[in-house]
Amino acid sequence: MRDEREQVELRLVAHASSVELRGRQSVRTTFKLPPRCIDALSLLAGQLGIKQKSIVDHLVDDVQTLHALAQEAVQRQDADGHRVAKTYVISRRTLESLEQVSKRFQAPRDALIESSIERIIPLLREEKRKHEQRKQLRDRLQRLLLDSQELLKKADEVLEDDDPVAGHVAHMVRMVESGCAEVEQIIEKGKRLEDF
Known part of the structure; x- marks a missing residue:
């Protein structure tokens, strides 16, 4: 009797799983x-x-x-x-x-x-607004990148190659360059929003 009940329960579970999977198909x-x-x-x-x-x-x-x-x-x-x-x-x-x-x-x-x-239209409008704000921030980031590159040139002029400050400045410039490239990718991805 117990084996029969367990088999019925197993069949019910299998059937429920099958129905669930078909629903996701x-x-x-x-x-x-x-x-x-x-x-x-x-x-x-x-x-x-x-x-x-x-x-x-x-x-x-x-x-x-x-x-x-x-x-x-x-x-x-x-x-x-x-x-x-x-x-x-x-x-x-x-x-x-x-x-x-x-x-x-x-x-x-x-x-x-x-x-x-x-x-979902309001979500797209919000994404478009954020996209425009990202573009404004990108412009400021580009200025930051140019300023940091100038700072690196200055550090190279006044400090020796093995100076720890020169190394830190070079590292910071690489980080700014990397961050700017990533921001540019995000903005490029959002360009399709501009015409919506």
Whole structure:
């Protein structure tokens, strides 16, 4: 009797694990979205260094919010506007949630995704603001780099090669150069935000 019960429990655990894994399984699906939404999703994924799938899964994972967006989504879909078919990889669970809410509230899936993506627009505006501030700081860092390089030249002129201060100044200049290069990479990564 006990062995039978343990086997049943093991089968239930295995089934639950199987269902969980199937929910995480990736599927491809196509949505018709405004170019602004397509760009927003791509930009945010690039800025945060995560996959678009993760963002979509996260946005749709909050079923209560999805329900609240369903009514807005119906109105949004009726509005005029150019839409582009775009295929995304999302989790099976996300697709199932979208389809369930779509049926329940008679809201097109495309409209639900569009409304969900619209929620990230403020994040992109904030990232764009930070990008502009980073560019201003980069300009000041460039001046710091030039000043430190001049200081190194002066140290080389007045101090001997083995002087510890000359070594420290050279080390500081290398650190400033390295920091400026890293900041430049971050700013280069954010350039796509400038046109958003």
